[in-house]
Amino acid sequence: MIDGKKVLYSGMQATGNLTLGNYLGALKNWVDLNEEYKCFFGVMDLHSITIRQEPSEFRKRARNLIALYIAAGLDPVKNCLYFQSHVPAHAELAWILGCFTYMGELNRMTQFKDKSAKHADNINAGLYTYPVLMAADILLYQAEYVPVGEDQRQHLEITRDIAQRFNAIYGDVFVVPEGFYGKRGAKVMSLQDPLKKMSKSDENPNGSIYLMDDADAVVRKCKRAVTDSGNEIRYSEDKPGISNLLDIYSGCTNKSVEEAEKEFDGKGYGDFKLAVAEAINSVLGPIHMEYERIIKDKNYLDGIIKENDSQAMYFANKTLRKARKKIGFTDIPRKE
Numbered sequence: 001m002i003d004g005k006k007v008l009y010s011g012m013q014a015t016g017n018l019t020l021g022n023y024l025g026a027l028k029n030w031v032d033l034n035e036e037y038k039c040f041f042g043v044m045d046l047h048s049i050t051i052r053q054e055p056s057e058f059r060k061r062a063r064n065l066i067a068l069y070i071a072a073g074l075d076p077v078k079n080c081l082y083f084q085s086h087v088p089a090h091a092e093l094a095w096i097l098g099c100f101t102y103m104g105e106l107n108r109m110t111q112f113k114d115k116s117a118k119h120a121d122n123i124n125a126g127l128y129t130y131p132v133l134m135a136a137d138i139l140l141y142q143a144e145y146v147p148v149g150e151d152q153r154q155h156l157e158i159t160r161d162i163a164q165r166f167n168a169i170y171g172d173v174f175v176v177p178e179g180f181y182g183k184r185g186a187k188v189m190s191l192q193d194p195l196k197k198m199s200k201s202d203e204n205p206n207g208s209i210y211l212m213d214d215a216d217a218v219v220r221k222c223k224r225a226v227t228d229s230g231n232e233i234r235y236s237e238d239k240p241g242i243s244n245l246l247d248i249y250s251g252c253t254n255k256s257v258e259e260a261e262k263e264f265d266g267k268g269y270g271d272f273k274l275a276v277a278e279a280i281n282s283v284l285g286p287i288h289m290e291y292e293r294i295i296k297d298k299n300y301l302d303g304i305i306k307e308n309d310s311q312a313m314y315f316a317n318k319t320l321r322k323a324r325k326k327i328g329f330t331d332i333p334r335k336e
């Protein structure tokens with residue numbers, strides 16, 4: 001608890017162009033929850049280098065992500081929005097927790113298998129220990145809730161296992177966190193292949209709606225979205241294309257899937273696709289406007305980054321000190 005509020009933690013990597021999946025699966029839920037909890041939202045730049053990044057592009061993306069968090073509706077005064085690499089405690093706790101994680105556990109991680117297949121020329125140790133760093137992120141802030149998309153479920157489970165294992169040896173050092181998965185949009189699928197997750201790194205740009213796509217691009221991509229045979233707008237396993245669009249529509253309008261099915265009863269796929277595009281654009285439009293305003297205001301953004309860095313460092317170091325002490329590391333002498 002911080003200031004009488006439970007703690008919530010989440011973050012995104014500063015890689016590629018964010019997609020509607022990142023928004024509906026994570027960012028939107030963060031905005032919905034940010035009043036109720038004491039929230040820490042990281043720009044996960046340490047995780048980002050498990051894949052090669054071009055330095056100047058990477059630096060820009062990381063900063064832009066903070067602006068995007070704010071543009072999407074996260075108040076940077078109430079919430080702590082910060083860069084993971086600015087808080088050395090993340091890397092330090094990750095080392096410690098690595099000594100409480102079994103290779104057998106890491107070998108089971110599906111995301112490691114997927115990413116290794118995609119980047120066969122760079123299967124580095126960081127990619128393998130990625131979930132340990134993620135556990136450190138969450139446990140440092142004693143977070144109770146972690147709102148993420150479905151694809152992070154396995155990482156949340158291993159975080160809980162590591163926390164429980166550590167606590168069983170040393171007493172209650174870490175809060176054991178719960179994952180929070182939204183009712184809608186926890187797994188947004190590709191518009192070109194609805195059996196595959198919508199992803200920043202998709203080779204086919206028509207498969208993903210990027211958060212920075214303009215209104216015309218959104219309409220074009222929705223029109224081209226792969227649908228199923230038949231003409232009914234109904235959520236069902238044998239209609240993955242239409243079900244995905246219904247999920248997206250529901251996530252963007254806050255209407256339930258049942259309401260959406262009723263609304264489009266008797267209508268054709270063409271009309272439905274246009275309505276989906278309109279719903280997406282009504283979410284993205286205001287974010288674009290805010291983003292343009294914030295990104296131009298360098299001093300404002302610098303001020304926020306500085307302020308929030310030290311807040312994150314304060315809470316992270318508190319937990320790190322506790323863990324160090326329990327393990328039996330000698331005290332670091334304080335300089336006079």
Ligand code: TYM
Nearest residue numbers: 010011012013021022025026044134148149186187188198
């Ligand atoms: P990243 O950047 O890959 O994804 C950020 C968030 O977006 C969600 N997401 C999706 N949700 C629904 N449908 C999709 N198609 C889709 N694609 C992505 C992800 O589930 C995630 O919530 N490992 C994390 C970053 C991280 C983190 C943490 C998160 C590092 N440390 C600690 C929470 C707590 C990740 O995958 O980021």
